[in-house]
Amino acid sequence: MKPPKNVTFFPLFFTLLVLPSLISSWKKEEFRNCEETPFCKRSRSKNPHSCTLIATDVSVENGDLVAKLVHKSGDLEKGSGNFTLKHLVVGVSVYKNGILRLKIDEGPNLGVPKKRFEVPGVVVDEFLSGKVDLRGVLEEKIGDDLEESWVFEVCDGYEGVLRRDPFEVFVREKEGKSRVLGVNSNGLFDFEHMKGEKEEGEEWGEHFRSHFDSRPYGPQSISFDVSFYGADFVYGIPEHATTLALKPTRGPGIEHSEPYRLFNLDVFEYLHESPFGLYGSIPFMMSHGKDKGSSGFFWLNAAEMQIDVLGSGWDAGSDNIAMVQSDQKRIDTLWMAEAGVVDTFFFVGPKPKDVVRQYTSVTGTAAMPQLFATAYHQCRWNYRDEEDVYHVDAKFDEHDIPYDVLWLDIEHTDGKKYFTWDKLLFPNPEEMQKKLASKGRRMVTIVDPHIKRDDSYYIHKEASQKGYYVKDASGKDFDGWCWPGSSSYIDMLSPEIRSWWGDKFSYDSYEGSTPSLYIWNDMNEPSVFNGPEVTMPRDALHYGGVEHRELHNAYGYYFHMATSDGLVKRGNGKDRPFVLSRAFFPGSQRYGAVWTGDNTADWDQLRVSIPMVLTLGLSGISFSGADIGGFFGNPEPELLVRWYQVGAYYPFFRAHAHHDTKRREPWLYGDRNTELMSDAIHIRYTLLPYFYTLFREANTSGIPVIRPLWMEFPNDEKTFGIDEAFMVGNGLLVQGIYTARAKDVSVYLPGEQLWYDLRSGTPFNGAQTHKFEVSEENIPSFQRAGTIIPRKDRYRRSSTQMEHDPFTLVIALNSSGAAEGEIYIDDGKSFEFKEGEYIHRRFTFANGKLTSSDIGHSDGKSTYSSPCTLERVILLGLSPGYKTALIEPGNKEVNIELGPLRLRGGQGAVVPTIRKPNVRMAEDWSIQIS
Template sequence: MRICDRSKCSGRRSQEKGRREILDSRHSVAGRAGVSICRMMETREMDRRKPNCLVALIVLLAAAVIGADAWKKDEFKRCDQTIFCKDARNRVDGSSNWFVSEVNVTNGKVRARLIEGGEGEHVGGSLILHLSAYEEGIIRLKVKEAEAKRKRFEVPEVVVKGLEDRRLWIQRVIEKDGASMVVLAGYEVVLLHRPFQLYVRSGKETLISLNAKGLFHFEQQREKKEGEDWDESFRSHTDSRPHGPQSIGFDVSFYGAEYVYGIPERATSLALKPTKGADIVSEPYRLFNSDIFEYLHDSVFGLYGAVPFMLSHSEKRTTGFFWLNAAEMLVDVMPKEKTETAEASRIDTHWITESGSFDVFFFIGPGPKDLIRQYTTVTGTSTMPQLFATAYHQCRWNYKDEADVAQVDAGFDEHDIPYDVLWLDIEHTDGKKYFTWDSVLFPNPKDMQDKIAAKGRKMVTIVDPHIKRDSNYYIHKEAQSKGFYIKDKHGRDYDGWCWPGSSSYLDMLDPEVRSWWADKFAYSSYQGSTPSLYIWNDMNEPSVFNGPEATMPRDNIHVGEVEHRDVHNAYGYYFHMASSEGLRKRADDNDRPFVLSRSFFAGTQRVGAIWTGDNTADWDHLKVSVPMLLTLGLTGITFTGADVGGFFGNPDPELLTRWYQLGAYYPFYRGHAHLDTKRREPWLFGEPYTSLIREAIHTRYALLPYFYTLFREANLNGLPLMRPIWMEYPKEIETYAMDDQFLLGSDLLVHGVYSERATSEDVYFPGSQMWFDVRSGASYSGGHTVKVPVIPESIPAYQRAGSIIPRKDRFRRSSFQMENDPYTLVVALNSSYEAQGELYLDDGKSYDFEKGAFIHRLFTFSKGRLTSVNLAPTEKGTKQFKTPCLVERIILLGLRPKDLSAHRVLIESSGAQVPAEVGAPLLRIGYHQANSLVVRMPNVRISDDWSIKVL
């Protein structure tokens, strides 16, 4: 029994509180005693099921001494407690003293030397600059020391392998007025010499710049001076900083910008608020992956992941900036101000990092979708998930045993609520040893999974990065013997504290370690796993309970003598990558993996899904989930969700219901809850809430064809499923700071209900077309804000006029059981009585779609005729996918009164006539539609070309 394995102790109050107790344990005598006992007991073989009340009492005493109620900001550094941040933030505009010399073109890139010093003087070593350009408006700038005693860390496995194939060959630079200019298609890059500045321009318009405010700072590595102290202490931890100060900082300005967005992850507004200015006193935005306990709903403080990508938007243009650097980073945003030469506004930002390399990208848009495609050209588009992963997931910390799992599974069937995945948290393991099962609680894991799989459902188990230091644990023994653990500054295997107690952490920067880890998911290695079992990576920031800022010391050592400070923000990404590769390697049937991760970095979209971590069951957290997910989507990470109901706390029935209704439109839809919360399976609150939650989940299942089509769009071009309104309506200024409503794709507008007992919500309808309520069919004109009534049965959701959305309206127990069900096409006509939409489908699980095995249909309604045409490749030799699915219903919205007199349609391919009904009900997710025409049973195949004429 160990302090961190408290689940069987009578003193079990909260494992999360215990985590804070351990974090602060070195500050109390009782805490130190608890850690000492726990370490002593590491050497003993004890029955882990016997409650060790002495340990529990020590833990509780430590809690009484230090308190551990919630997140404590004092456990994490402020800018003024970090040397590199404090120094950088104190620099004044124009303090940079670097100039450019020796500009030339080499191998299709611009090469130059940066020298520090004023006219006629030279201070310190010089830097080498490389400027390159790529197709579609992408510019890359790299700066490094001309001579360095130690190579700076360059983050691997983020930039896609094919990027260099898209590089443009720069032929020459134009020298004029103390500047070097590279002219490219539609824009130019200007490199000023004195002082060093870079501008990207289109015609006479400046788009984006670097060092225009003169804040460029590059701390070159040097020898320690006699008597100089490089150590940096925080609380009880000391960072030795063996290579000295290595900080890089600079300013980036976005011209013509109304707002800037990006740099997740934090629980705050979509549009980034200023952090520094004349009357603003705030911490900078921090990118430092951290395990934040009960995070605040409105804070600049960074959470579990980091993507150093920012974009700006205005009526005229969208631009972006990305810094490929995984060290701690801080970003200041200054208030918008007018430029000196134009009426357009400019937003200045200041970027600071502790270490790592200078490798930055500029993206010139011009539109929001162009910008996202440019960014994902560099970091990759979203992986294509299996169909089951896009449906509803049921999770809790923890379903306690196999009987509990069976009862929850049966409960969904009994109450006619579909779900696809049941999750198991850490308590399913043998003493927090991953890839194992508790032999008492889960004695027959294969049988358990097979019973779930018989209904087409899956299971997920958690696999965290901390490895229990137990000499009888095969994972630990192998990792230790192979030298696969991250080392401390003395070269020993790092020993930190997490759920199992004493733990070590695999060096996921090392490709050999990742490959070894991937092999552990093989069925022969992960005993008790089956093809229907998938994986959840938590705590991979990495979380270390007794480490500085609840994570790993920065002077720990990875492969190649890389310090942890350099790779910290990407550690969870590499762990996620290795786990995903493990599922792919185990799959003889070519299944796509599903791995959920809490920590992330740029490129995570290529690996799997993430969620927003340990949120709280309150209305503020429900509301802030929307800007959090929108921001992630803007930075390439599209398969995202927030814990429905809130992880901490006990939601009342109304809050839980509203969260299910909003979550039905999240890309990733999972209910989850903390160990100490009351059970909250969807039927436990009784009526009317069971029916309301059932209806919300049914809405998600009806829309699965639409979601899956959007996931394919994300896979192809990086566009997010959840989109800010301005992505589709870039000139509508009133939407730029709007983050309480969003678009799902281009055709569904969603507004949550964020307050108790709400009876109305103010909904803005963008564009000039109509929007149709998905339940009532009521129509609203675009370009207006309307106070719409709110009912218990749903949240405001609307279909865009001019769109066609495919649905499946027969409700089953899981998405698998819907496979051959017929489709409903909802045709919302615009003012020209036209509409268009798409449907993508494949086998829902394999990679055969990459060989052409998919169906892609374009539906068009024009001149009273609905047609279906093929968009998929038809070349010989491509793999084929077929489906027997039919269209069983066509719903036409927005018809003129005279059109409602039509009561039949002609199936032109067969010559058959089919009756139509006016104002027919839209099954269980809608009411009678006064302006609708419903065509029943046209029975055309979804995969065929056909045409249907309304008579």
């Protein structure tokens, strides 16, 4: 989150040893690189085709393909101590929608003291119920192999192959046999068996700086290569502050490059253009290419992971017989993990949206947020007291700037004890929340996983008595340093402990909380100021004897889960929760929003926020954003304005700042800059109906709210490397301004259709790069021809006060004079939408007629009632000559007039408009123009 504000509570030795690393900017030497990480160094040293494993004893059991992996020299391998390693066990399963699952674990053995950790609570039950029995299992010789392998159906058009010798698993097209995705195609598979006893002279422990990791079970890493065939680029594996398309990390001409690291860390003032791991980890990668489309790969593993993207020619000079098809373009990658098992998923695509749907069918789609959460949030470390809260709230009203949520950081607590209030600064927290709620506004307070070791603190007292803390390697409650000083950490792996934690959010337990208070989980990597790499030691122990090294990347996920479930429990299961988390893991999308952490107020960080948020969306986490203005530093006014203009299109739209920065609320930079920031915020509120509809799409299908251009235009090669522009849904294209005092900007508009400037309505041709003069008023943004965008144009204090406001539809006609779009409406807060309590309409414009039809209910009826009406219809690209519109039902005729486009920051454009058709949004109707 941030460096200490006040360190007087730290013992002198801790201050001297740790404080320099916390109050200075990020330093590479404070964190391990691959050379300093033994498992990574060992895995990277493997030569292509060095794997000597073969598959044997293959059979079909319970609908799965089961086999043993043994060495060519025999099925027995002498282990250390008094046991013999017998073999690895392979299981191949097939699931609906084109998904293959490959699991590999140690076979039966003697002397190993524990079972390897398999990550629970990530794969959703709906996916597991979709397993299908293997069909069409045949034996076939692959290439010049001497022995037969096993081929089986994955889905229509695709089949899987378990290759015997050399061992390999891949998916290929049925026709033509072109490969899609393969594991161990380059023979880099390696599996270090856990050991029961040390051999003489053997040392398992590892040192890093002043820290020692005992590694009581010895080396246990796993590594293997994954090949993406037909790929031009690969994407994914957040979180890294780098380009959307992942760059090669090994190969000819690439020197001293690090793998992409997945290891959740509290990284202070992180650098852009770096493969260094940040706050969250999602071991999911997808490829895309013009010829073969998209495919994806996911490894469910919560240990530290390092991933190489291998550049062309990385394996030059290998003397071994090539295992892969040399005539297919591909991108090879190397995946390395410190512990765990092989539990991997192949996604065949073939389109980008197919891959995202397939991945989120495994880990779950995004939770449907409350409407207020999709609006603007105001935060800083810290709003000082109740007077400060009321002052900031009043200033938003004074300057006619809407906002929905005001946030409180750690200083609101009593001595940094969570679930408490500083009684001098916040003596009346319930009254404060209720005053904001009267305007339709909410509050968020911070709750972190480190618990102050204070016997008078009820959370600590209960957790200590019940044994609910993570243990150190000796079995005692782990004691680390964080904001309160000496702290222990709740063991969130245990379902019992998660349930107990959820109870702490009840109104009786969390005194001073109200139904309008929501939660922020920070520091949940977990952050430990005096720990190795500012986190928990790897040999710390969790529920069931699981080592922290095995679940590290999922710790914050379980904390997020428990908090979210606690808010649901608080409201008796009626209201949707809102919980923001800094750490994340696959499945985090089911529990709330995330953000990109402690960024900095500079132009490069503004620019890199776009690929970071896009990558999160590709990986299932649609509800994300970056701190507007940068957490650290003082942004120049131009940078702050440009950040608001881009950030208004982030799915999660929050301004946040470090306590050492100057106050930067939108009215503090002069009248003109206030106007520009206000315009950007108003645009977000105008587009809330569109955003909310996109959040529903993410909730039902997994497709992210904002998307790379190539997701909507998968055959346009010019889009594959673009990550400064992005799509909001399928209808809007946004291009940020990422340099100071820019005079112009080039924007590539893909596709063959027109694009209409969002503020002027001016049309521009697609499949071209256009150069636009840059103005301070806005950033280039366009509506795609053939789409219909819903808006609400009346200015209110908050989204809650917009609930019954009428809608505007902006119709951008294509060359055929047609367009279509959707709108989703519900009560904005409850779970009743799961019972059909919503409105979901499709709008279609063709042959001069606009129609609204229900698409959300199989019986054609919506059970949710809304008084909202349609106030205006704007027709971009309408041919001259149309004068009137006939509205049914009602047989009402109105004129088509020239009216203002009316988007804040616009240029006073006038466009053909149908005013006050006044049809109800929940009903069927039509408007015929003539």
